[in-house]
Each structure stands twice: as C-alpha cells, then as structure tokens.
Amino acid sequence: MNESPPADLPNPLPRPAREREELLRIWATPRGWRRLTAVNNTVIGIFYIGMAFLFFILAGLLGLLMRAQLAAGDSTLLSQDLYNQLFTVHGTTMMFLFAVPAMEALGVMLLPQMLAARDLPFPRLSAFAIWAYVIGGLVFFSTIFYDLAPRGGWFMYPPLTLTEFSPGDSADFWLLGIGFIEISAIAGAVEIIVGVLRTRPPGMSLDKMPIFAWSMLIFAAMIVFAFPAVILATMMLEIERSFGWPFFTAARGGDSLLWQHLFWFFGHPEVYIIFLPAAGLVSMIVPTMARTPLVGYRLIVVALIATGFFSFGLWVHHMFTTGIPALSLAFFSAASMAVAVPSGIQVFSWIATMAAGRGRFRITTPSLFVLGFLFIFTVGGLTGVMVAVVPFDFQAHDTYFVVAHFHYVLIGGMVFPLFATFYYWAPMVSRRALSERFGRWVFWLMFVGFNVTFFPMHIAGLMGMPRRVWTYPADIGWDLPNLVSTIGAFILAAGVLLFVIDLGLRFRRGKGPDNPWQAGTLEWLPNDVYSTRSIPHVTSREPLWEQPGLARDVEQGRYYLPNAPTGGRETIVTSPVDATPEYVIRMPGPGWAHFFAAVFTAACFLLLTVKVVVPAIACGVLAVLSCLVWVWQLDLGPGKGPVPIGAGISLPTYRTGPTSHSWWAMVVLMLVAASLYLAWMFSYLYLWTVSPEVWATGDSPLLPGVEWPVLSGALLLAGTGLLVVAGRGLAWTRPLRHVSPALTLIASLCLTAATIVEIFGHWTAGLRPADSAYAAMVYLGATLTGQVVITVLIMSLFAIARYAAGKLDNVRRLAFDNTALLGWYGAGQGLVGLVLVHGFPRLL
Amino acid sequence: MPLLIRLVLGPIVWAAHFAVVYGAHTALCAIRPPGTAEASVAMAVGIATLAALLTLLLAGMTPGTAVRFRRDVTLLLTVLSAIAVAWLGITVLIVPVCTSP
Structure with missing residues (x-):
C-alpha cells in the first residue's frame, strides 16, 4: 500500500449537484414510530448509550439505598431480604446492563466515525443486539419492584442458587434474563471485530489505527472467548434448577466449585473487557489535550494485546480460599502480577504524553476525569496487587477491603473515563457542548464523593466487616467508617445529578461545532447522517494534524465514494492488515424484521423464566421466523456490478469466500x-x-x-x-x-x-x-x-x-x-x- | 488472518503453556496417591516451561515480517510472554505441589 496520499485527490471538483441530496435521502433516519426501525449507528448508538446510562443511574440509586441502610449499626431501614435483592440487582445491573453495554455502545457510535466508514458492516445486527438488551434489561431490573429479584449476589454461586435454597422464579430471572443479554453482547462483538478489521478507510494499516479501535478489537475478541463460559454455566444451573441434572450437587458427583471456575473464567476477563475500551478512550483524549501524538503507540498496542491474553489466566484469584492446591494458586498469583506489567505500560505512556505535550497539558473537564481516572485506577491497581498475594487475600477475602478494591478499579477504570468521554465527544453528536463550568463541579463532586465513599471501606474491611451484610452491631467500631462512606455516596450522587442537569440543559441532537478540541482523528471530520461526505485516504495516525486540508477535501467529496453508486447504503471494505480497498459492501437500511426478532427473543426467554412454556416456544418460533425474514433481504448478489470509487479504482459490489465480511462474521461465530x-x-x-x-x-x-x-x-x-x-x-x-x-x-x-x-x-x-x-x-x-x-x-x-x-x-x-x-x-x-x-x- | 495470528503467537504460546501446566497439575494431584504426584508435576511443569520458552525464543528470532510496526509488536509480545511463562514456571520450585494452604 502506498504511504503517501495520491498526488491528485481521487475525485475531481465540481461534484454533481444532486450527490449530497442522494446521500441524505439514502441515509435518512426514519421518522415517527418508524424510528424503531432505524439502524444508523449514530441514531442507535446514542439510544444505546442513553439506555446504559439509565441503568447506571438506576443501579446507583440501589447503591444509595444500601448506603442509607449501612449508615449506622443495627439499622432497620431495609429488611435483610430486600437488601439481598438490592446488592444482587445493583451488581448485576452495573456489570451486565451498564458497563459492557456502555462500552459496546461507544463502539457502535464512535467506531464508524473514527474509521470514516458509513456504518458498521452489519447495521441490523447492532440494532437487534440493542433492542434485545433494552427489553431484557428493563424487565430484569423491574423485578426489584415486585419482590421477584434474585438474591444470590451478582455471581449467583450455587448451592445457594439451587432450587432447594432459592425456590421460586427469582434466580431464573438472573439465569435466563441476563443469560440472553450475553447473546446481545456477542452479537455486538461480531459486529465490532469485523467492523474494525474490514471497514477501515483506505491506507489505515494496523499501525495507523486509532488506539480506541485497537482496544475495541481486543475487547470484542475477549467477549468471544470469555462470555461462552458464563453462558455454559448459566445453562447448566438453569437445567439443574428445571430438570435436576446434577452439575453442581455434590451428592451426585457435581461440584459447586465448577460454577466458580466457569463464572470467573468469564468474570475476571470481564473486568478487563470493561477497562480496555476505557483505556482506549483515555489514549484518544490525552494526545488531544497534550497536543502531541501518543508516546509509545506500539507499546500501548502491545499492552492491550497482552492484557487481553493474560487476563484469562487470573480467574482463580477470585477463588484463593476454596481449598485449591497451593501450587495452582501460585500459577494464578503469578499471572495476576504479570498482567500488572502491561497495565503499568499504559499508565506510564499517558503520563509521558502529558509531559511531552507542546505547551501545558490543557486542563478541561475531560482532562480532569482522565487525571481522576489515573489516580483512582492506580490506587485500585495497587490494592489489586495486594489481593493477588495469596496470604493477604486470605485475610481480606469477602471483606469490605475487596469491595473498596473493585470499586476503585471499576469506577476509576471505567466510570471516570466514561464521563471524560461524555464531555469530550458530546460536541460530535450534540449541537452544543456540555458546560465546562458545570463539568468542573461534576468532576470534583464525583472525585471527592468517590474517595470519601470507598476509601473508608478499606479500613472497614481490615477491621473485619464482611461483604453483603445487611446490618452490623452498633458497638463494634464500624459505625464511623460506614457513616463516612454513606456521606460520600451522596456527594458522589450529587455529582452525577449535576451531570444529568447539564445534559438536560445542553444536550441537543444535531451537528455540533467542527473539531472543538482540535483533535487529530477522523471522528472530528465534518459529518452528517451518511457519516463523512467522502472516505479519506489515510497516511498517518492523526490525519487531521498531518494531512492539511483533509477536512475540507473530504467534505467537498474529493476522496473515495463521494456518492452512492449502487443507489443504496454502502461502504468500502478494505483488507484487514494494510487496508487496501477490496470491495464495496451493500448494507441493509431500516427494517422491522430485526426489531421483531429482538422482541420475540426477549419474550421467549422472559416467558421461560416464569415457566409459561407454550407461549415461550411460540415466541421462540416467531423469533426464528423474524430472523429468516431479516436474512432473506440480504445477500443481494453481484447485480450492481463493479462501481467506481475514485482515483480510477473500480471495486466489485459483491464478494463471497474467505475475503468476504460474511465469512469473517461466520468464523467469529464459530469461535464463540x-x-x-x-x-x-x-x-x-x-x-x-x-x-x-x-x-x-x-x-x-x-x-x-x-x-x-x-x-x-x-x-x-x-x-x-x-x-x-x-x-x-x-x-x-x-x-x-x-x-x-x-x-x-x-x-x-x-x-x-x-x-x-x-x-x-x-x-x-x-x-x-x-x-x-x-x-x-x-x-x-x-x-x-x-x-x-x-x-x-x-x-x-x-x-x-x-x-x-x-x-x-x-x-x-x-x-x-x-x-x-x-x-x-x-x-x-x-x-x-x-x-x-x-x-x-x-x-x- | 494468518498475519494476525502470527502477531499474537507469543501470547498464544503463553496461553497453551498455562493450560498445559494448570491442567497437568490439577489432574496429576487428583489421580495420583499423595506423595507420588509431586515429582511428576514438577517434571511436567519443568518440561512444559522449557518447551514454551524455547518456542518463544524461536518465535522471537523469526518475527516473520520486515514491516517495523508488526515486527516490533510481535517481538515485544514475545518478550512479555516469556516473562509471564518464566514467572509461572518458577513457582514449582518454591511452592508445595499438591497440598492446600
């Protein structure tokens, strides 16, 4: 692939008069109730993020309830049973309905813009994943209002969750309700892997890919290998509950520890599944604020890949106290320390970039959240190394020390970067940026509130306070750290509330100012519903910094595919390593079939939860039929023939075999x-x-x-x-x-x-x-x-x-x-x- | 796709080593009577670790591409994987083999 841009831009001026109108018509968002059929990544991406954020607020409110109960010893504000439901739904919602979907949502929304693709390669698949998640998630969360919520903790350990000890349907809401949301996560992962590897702009070889795209690629690959383990565990527990197959019952040869192995084989990588995209976002924001390219790009790529792998060798460190032979524990302890190396590489890279910047590092709201992330995540990482030491873990296991540790890692490692993202990328999708003045208040309230809430938990834990207790005796010295934690939680909540107000006052869908932060990557090109007017030829990691006039030329339609030669939605597919243009993919537009597929899939699983078997099966059949209708409209064949994209290049509009995006998606599914x-x-x-x-x-x-x-x-x-x-x-x-x-x-x-x-x-x-x-x-x-x-x-x-x-x-x-x-x-x-x-x- | 797999060969060797070592250790301690498993576990871990390090050394010496970015990433991943493999293998010299703490 040639490294320099073509001497003459691929397409001449002036462009035909109706070209832009044609693009606008083809990519138009459906209006009114037909909006449900929309598949455009910016439309559904915003909706996806909005839903994930809603679940963050809902689960956060449950957290506040728990903190209110624990503010003083011997409190009777909440019953023990309700408290058990609260911590289960809080953890489950935060992990499955907020953290992973929020990151997938950012992938769906930001990736096509960063890669200057018109959309991800399977737009209806993303929309299907989102609708299944929205319906399933809302029903799952609502169980808390009907005393139907599961009580087994977010990790649902058997034997507590077997029918003998958890009768009724509440555990099934977790197993079937959350289980099928995993399907949605996997659908999103297929989309992201094929999207990152095959829909990059011409010239964007692997070494020029934005770090966020790298991190989403690793994120999606990790989902492919990690989520099936929890799906299998979920299937086994549900089958045991429903039909008595004794996977986890010791009396008939089962073992409840098998659940822990499978759950944590998913659950530990899950932490990195959440963290890596967040790290990717930070790697995008830091260079912009420092006004210099990222220091150690290759090292960061290495760190992301290494973390992706090593995080699969850590799962037993959640099981140090289960009686596993000491040598096995040592293996996992070694891997737990090994994974700290790539994480450390990233932290040093960010600090070096800040130091290397031209002039001072710009202190904006996104920068504040990045700095907050660095501080909090590093503290969480240090306590992580502590609990990776087996003898220390024996002391801290199942105490509030662990609660403090994982909130430092998760809120520090994911929530703070997410808020940085909200402030940084809001101008891309909103007519007005969010308020810097509000933003600073939001940051300081959240930062102070967070530390006041969670730091005392280290102390409470070391004093011996166990996790998941609904109350504690008032006279054993735990009152003060708990009261401080509760006050902190409300300060943190005030910060989030202020953010919501800011959002309500300023966030308006539409085109914002062009490139307000003077960033270097493609998502800041002028764009509309069709993404960018033409697809640029990329020759560097920060094209907007290195290729002068790029934004203007792209907007004038002088780069590739400035029109819609097949008369429908399309984008360029490039080779996975060098990003050489290979063919033009014809993509489906809005439709009902994927929507109904999602509705019926959700209905099938949720009806099974409450054992309404016949309607559940009927919904399952309808879901399959909807899928068949959906795919019937695909595979359009080579009818449109090769089309010109500019620079004398003519690309086929159809491809089968190992170079087609369909084949790649199938291979990813087979890996699952x-x-x-x-x-x-x-x-x-x-x-x-x-x-x-x-x-x-x-x-x-x-x-x-x-x-x-x-x-x-x-x-x-x-x-x-x-x-x-x-x-x-x-x-x-x-x-x-x-x-x-x-x-x-x-x-x-x-x-x-x-x-x-x-x-x-x-x-x-x-x-x-x-x-x-x-x-x-x-x-x-x-x-x-x-x-x-x-x-x-x-x-x-x-x-x-x-x-x-x-x-x-x-x-x-x-x-x-x-x-x-x-x-x-x-x-x-x-x-x-x-x-x-x-x-x-x-x-x- | 083969190019992408070559890029991550180092971590793949790490994962294979991890699976073999953990699997062999768990299985041998489970089926051999107490007192007889230790030597075979130590031997299995030792052989697997040496084999993995040798593979990584060979992989590091032949990065398979002259493109700077891909070569550097391949090499660095190989080095990180070798550290992780050695770190894991060395535990068998330090920690009692089949007893629980």
Missing part, C-alpha cells in the same frame, strides 16, 4: 461456539477429577458399545462430505444442479441423525441425565452439538428456499457457504465430542 464447547470439555474433565467414582469406565454398562460412536462419527463424516459435493454442485449445469440443494438437506439431516444416534446410544445403555454429574455432562455435550446441527438444518432449509426463489446460484451463494461453514464446524465439534465421551472413559 468453539469457546462454549471448550468450556464444556473443561467441565467434563473437571468433574471427573472431582468425582471419578460416578464416571463410566471402559467396561462399564453405562458406556454404549463402540458401534454407536462409530455410526455417529460416520454420519458426521458423511454430512461433511455431502456439503463439499453440494458446494461443487452449485457450479453444475441445470438440471444436474438441482441435486445440490437436495444434498445440502441430506447433509444436515446426517448431522442431525448423528446427534440423535449419540443421545440414543447413551439412553439404551441405561444412562439418564439426572443420574449423576457424569450423565448430565454426557447429555449436555450432545445437546451443545445438537444446537449447532439444528441451526445448520434450519439454515439448509433456508438455502433451499433461496435456491427455489432463484436467489442462490454458483455466484450468489452466501446462504449456502454459511450453512456449509457451520455444518463443517458442527461435524468437527461432534467428532471431538465423540472422542472425549467414548474414548476418555475407556482409558480409565
């Missing part, structure tokens, strides 16, 4: 499925180490004869082969080509039959899923593969319908390619499962 399956394999082997006595052995009557796995494996291989032939068959001439869809169907039926054979084999051997942890794991493994192959079956029926409608052929073949990819993945997963389930016990 593989992570889920790996979590299951871990669980299978883990429970065997705990309860080898319930496991089948080589000569056990519980293990089906060899003929069963052989037959199942043969069917999987047959399905794989048939999919290969079916793929080739699309190129055959009619009438022979008609064989291809038939083969696709037979292939997916083979895969389905393989799963049925696997289940039936165990059933005839006399194994029942509720018998033991072994039996439960065996049937769960088959269920997971069953999920994949049923999806493949539905997709192959869909492909056949496309073929019959003339929308699938050898060129226009995404529907088939995606079915085949998932089919091959499912067969591979099934074969691995057969080897484990039938091979491993024969080794014993």
Whole structure:
C-alpha cells in the first residue's frame, strides 16, 4: 500500500449537484414510530448509550439505598431480604446492563466515525443486539419492584442458587434474563471485530489505527472467548434448577466449585473487557489535550494485546480460599502480577504524553476525569496487587477491603473515563457542548464523593466487616467508617445529578461545532447522517494534524465514494492488515424484521423464566421466523456490478469466500461456539477429577458399545462430505444442479441423525441425565452439538428456499457457504465430542 | 488472518503453556496417591516451561515480517510472554505441589 496520499485527490471538483441530496435521502433516519426501525449507528448508538446510562443511574440509586441502610449499626431501614435483592440487582445491573453495554455502545457510535466508514458492516445486527438488551434489561431490573429479584449476589454461586435454597422464579430471572443479554453482547462483538478489521478507510494499516479501535478489537475478541463460559454455566444451573441434572450437587458427583471456575473464567476477563475500551478512550483524549501524538503507540498496542491474553489466566484469584492446591494458586498469583506489567505500560505512556505535550497539558473537564481516572485506577491497581498475594487475600477475602478494591478499579477504570468521554465527544453528536463550568463541579463532586465513599471501606474491611451484610452491631467500631462512606455516596450522587442537569440543559441532537478540541482523528471530520461526505485516504495516525486540508477535501467529496453508486447504503471494505480497498459492501437500511426478532427473543426467554412454556416456544418460533425474514433481504448478489470509487479504482459490489465480511462474521461465530464447547470439555474433565467414582469406565454398562460412536462419527463424516459435493454442485449445469440443494438437506439431516444416534446410544445403555454429574455432562455435550446441527438444518432449509426463489446460484451463494461453514464446524465439534465421551472413559 | 495470528503467537504460546501446566497439575494431584504426584508435576511443569520458552525464543528470532510496526509488536509480545511463562514456571520450585494452604 502506498504511504503517501495520491498526488491528485481521487475525485475531481465540481461534484454533481444532486450527490449530497442522494446521500441524505439514502441515509435518512426514519421518522415517527418508524424510528424503531432505524439502524444508523449514530441514531442507535446514542439510544444505546442513553439506555446504559439509565441503568447506571438506576443501579446507583440501589447503591444509595444500601448506603442509607449501612449508615449506622443495627439499622432497620431495609429488611435483610430486600437488601439481598438490592446488592444482587445493583451488581448485576452495573456489570451486565451498564458497563459492557456502555462500552459496546461507544463502539457502535464512535467506531464508524473514527474509521470514516458509513456504518458498521452489519447495521441490523447492532440494532437487534440493542433492542434485545433494552427489553431484557428493563424487565430484569423491574423485578426489584415486585419482590421477584434474585438474591444470590451478582455471581449467583450455587448451592445457594439451587432450587432447594432459592425456590421460586427469582434466580431464573438472573439465569435466563441476563443469560440472553450475553447473546446481545456477542452479537455486538461480531459486529465490532469485523467492523474494525474490514471497514477501515483506505491506507489505515494496523499501525495507523486509532488506539480506541485497537482496544475495541481486543475487547470484542475477549467477549468471544470469555462470555461462552458464563453462558455454559448459566445453562447448566438453569437445567439443574428445571430438570435436576446434577452439575453442581455434590451428592451426585457435581461440584459447586465448577460454577466458580466457569463464572470467573468469564468474570475476571470481564473486568478487563470493561477497562480496555476505557483505556482506549483515555489514549484518544490525552494526545488531544497534550497536543502531541501518543508516546509509545506500539507499546500501548502491545499492552492491550497482552492484557487481553493474560487476563484469562487470573480467574482463580477470585477463588484463593476454596481449598485449591497451593501450587495452582501460585500459577494464578503469578499471572495476576504479570498482567500488572502491561497495565503499568499504559499508565506510564499517558503520563509521558502529558509531559511531552507542546505547551501545558490543557486542563478541561475531560482532562480532569482522565487525571481522576489515573489516580483512582492506580490506587485500585495497587490494592489489586495486594489481593493477588495469596496470604493477604486470605485475610481480606469477602471483606469490605475487596469491595473498596473493585470499586476503585471499576469506577476509576471505567466510570471516570466514561464521563471524560461524555464531555469530550458530546460536541460530535450534540449541537452544543456540555458546560465546562458545570463539568468542573461534576468532576470534583464525583472525585471527592468517590474517595470519601470507598476509601473508608478499606479500613472497614481490615477491621473485619464482611461483604453483603445487611446490618452490623452498633458497638463494634464500624459505625464511623460506614457513616463516612454513606456521606460520600451522596456527594458522589450529587455529582452525577449535576451531570444529568447539564445534559438536560445542553444536550441537543444535531451537528455540533467542527473539531472543538482540535483533535487529530477522523471522528472530528465534518459529518452528517451518511457519516463523512467522502472516505479519506489515510497516511498517518492523526490525519487531521498531518494531512492539511483533509477536512475540507473530504467534505467537498474529493476522496473515495463521494456518492452512492449502487443507489443504496454502502461502504468500502478494505483488507484487514494494510487496508487496501477490496470491495464495496451493500448494507441493509431500516427494517422491522430485526426489531421483531429482538422482541420475540426477549419474550421467549422472559416467558421461560416464569415457566409459561407454550407461549415461550411460540415466541421462540416467531423469533426464528423474524430472523429468516431479516436474512432473506440480504445477500443481494453481484447485480450492481463493479462501481467506481475514485482515483480510477473500480471495486466489485459483491464478494463471497474467505475475503468476504460474511465469512469473517461466520468464523467469529464459530469461535464463540468453539469457546462454549471448550468450556464444556473443561467441565467434563473437571468433574471427573472431582468425582471419578460416578464416571463410566471402559467396561462399564453405562458406556454404549463402540458401534454407536462409530455410526455417529460416520454420519458426521458423511454430512461433511455431502456439503463439499453440494458446494461443487452449485457450479453444475441445470438440471444436474438441482441435486445440490437436495444434498445440502441430506447433509444436515446426517448431522442431525448423528446427534440423535449419540443421545440414543447413551439412553439404551441405561444412562439418564439426572443420574449423576457424569450423565448430565454426557447429555449436555450432545445437546451443545445438537444446537449447532439444528441451526445448520434450519439454515439448509433456508438455502433451499433461496435456491427455489432463484436467489442462490454458483455466484450468489452466501446462504449456502454459511450453512456449509457451520455444518463443517458442527461435524468437527461432534467428532471431538465423540472422542472425549467414548474414548476418555475407556482409558480409565 | 494468518498475519494476525502470527502477531499474537507469543501470547498464544503463553496461553497453551498455562493450560498445559494448570491442567497437568490439577489432574496429576487428583489421580495420583499423595506423595507420588509431586515429582511428576514438577517434571511436567519443568518440561512444559522449557518447551514454551524455547518456542518463544524461536518465535522471537523469526518475527516473520520486515514491516517495523508488526515486527516490533510481535517481538515485544514475545518478550512479555516469556516473562509471564518464566514467572509461572518458577513457582514449582518454591511452592508445595499438591497440598492446600
């Protein structure tokens, strides 16, 4: 890729008169009640952030209630039962409904602007994720008003959350209500990974990517590997509650510690999932305020990647007191210290950038929040290193010291950067910036309030005050630190209230002043509903600083794609490393199908929560149908032919195979499925180490004869082969080509039959899923593969319908390619499962 | 995609080492009778750590690209991973193997 901008800009002036009107018409936001169908990233992005912020306020109010209760000893303001619900909903809402969605929302809103893309590659997928989250989140939160909220803490440890100890539906609201919001997070992650890697502007090779894009890429990749673990755990606990499969019941070979392993395999990376994007935001704000490029760009990229990996080696440090062998603890202690290195690199980079700036570091409201973040997060990091030391953790475990530590890390590491973001990026989407005068008050109230609230908790914790107690005796010396904490909490709340007032007074949707902070990155280019008028050629990390006249030239339409050559929504797809233009992607606009898919998905899960099974299944079917209607409108084929984007470059408007964005999204989805399956394999082997006595052995009557796995494996291989032939068959001439869809169907039926054979084999051997942890794991493994192959079956029926409608052929073949990819993945997963389930016990 | 995977080869080796060491330790302590697992755990951790460090050394010596940014990122990640691998492996010399604290 050439490093210098083209000598002549890609497109000449003057531009045709109606070009801008055409763009405005195509990208127009639907009005009135049709606004629900909107998919434009700036519209839904704002809505997404707004909802996340609403949940922040709601959960914050619950926090205030808790602080009011704890202000003095022997308080009877709240009942113990309500208090349990409050801390559960507070933690769950903050983590699942505020922190992760807020970061995904910023990704949806800011990434296309920073990458000068017209939108993310799958706009309806983002909108689907948002609606599912909004509906599910609101219903979940409302349980607190009806005494229906879960009481098990945000991490819902069994055995407390098993049916015996948590009867009723309240725990199910967490398991099903939050469980499916994970789906929404994963949908957002797919969107962000493909968006960052494939919709960058020409010339923006990996080394020129804004740090926020790097951090969102790592964030999304971490979601792909971390969230499946908690989804599996959630499935297991819900299945145990509903059908009695004993994953966590010790009497039948289960182990409640398995939940902790799976939960924290998600839960620890989760902390970094929240922190990395926030660090990315800080890395964008600091250079602007210091008016100099970020010091140590490469080091920061290294730090982000290293943190992304190392954070997966920390989960047991939440479990130091569970009786795990000392050496294992030492492994996790070592990794906990290792992760401090990349975090330290980032902190030093920011300080160096501030020091390296031309002139003084500008002290604005965003800078204040960044400085506040640095102070608070560093304190939290230091107490983090303390609790990573096993003997100290034994003392501090489950005390208010830990509460103080993680609030320093989370509020310092995420909430302060988020407020910096609000003040910094508000002019991008609001006609007026937020008030600097108010902003300073907001900052100081929040900063002082935060420290007054949470610093005394270190002391209360060291004095022995345990977490999650609804009250404490008045005469043991805990009153003073608690009273101080409560006063601080209300100061903090006053800061947030002032921010809300500022928002109400000044935030108005629309175009704000151009580049008010004189920043260097592309989101400050002049933009409208269509994003930027033309897509720039980027030659540096801070194009607005390094490429004079860029804003003007982009706005005049002199760069790439200043028009809409296909007559619809589109953007340029570039190669993942060097950002060479590859093709123009035609994107869907507003629609109802994804909206109803989200509504019915939410309805299905929420009705299951309250055990209204038949309507739940009906909603599930409607959700699948909505998805099918939604995808029916995609895969438009090569009909529009190659189109010119400027500089004599003509790009195709359709792409299949490994370079298409569809293929990339499918691969990411397969990684999600593989992570889920790996979590299951871990669980299978883990429970065997705990309860080898319930496991089948080589000569056990519980293990089906060899003929069963052989037959199942043969069917999987047959399905794989048939999919290969079916793929080739699309190129055959009619009438022979008609064989291809038939083969696709037979292939997916083979895969389905393989799963049925696997289940039936165990059933005839006399194994029942509720018998033991072994039996439960065996049937769960088959269920997971069953999920994949049923999806493949539905997709192959869909492909056949496309073929019959003339929308699938050898060129226009995404529907088939995606079915085949998932089919091959499912067969591979099934074969691995057969080897484990039938091979491993024969080794014993 | 292979280019992207090459970029993060160092941390992938770290993750593989972590999984092998943790898995082997948990499994050996669970199935071997007390007193007999220690030597095999120490050996497994030692071999895995040496193998991982050797792989990282080789990966560091052949960054696979002349593009400065990608080469530097690959190298730095390899160095960080080597530190983390060594940090983890060394614990077996210090901490009792199968007993709980």
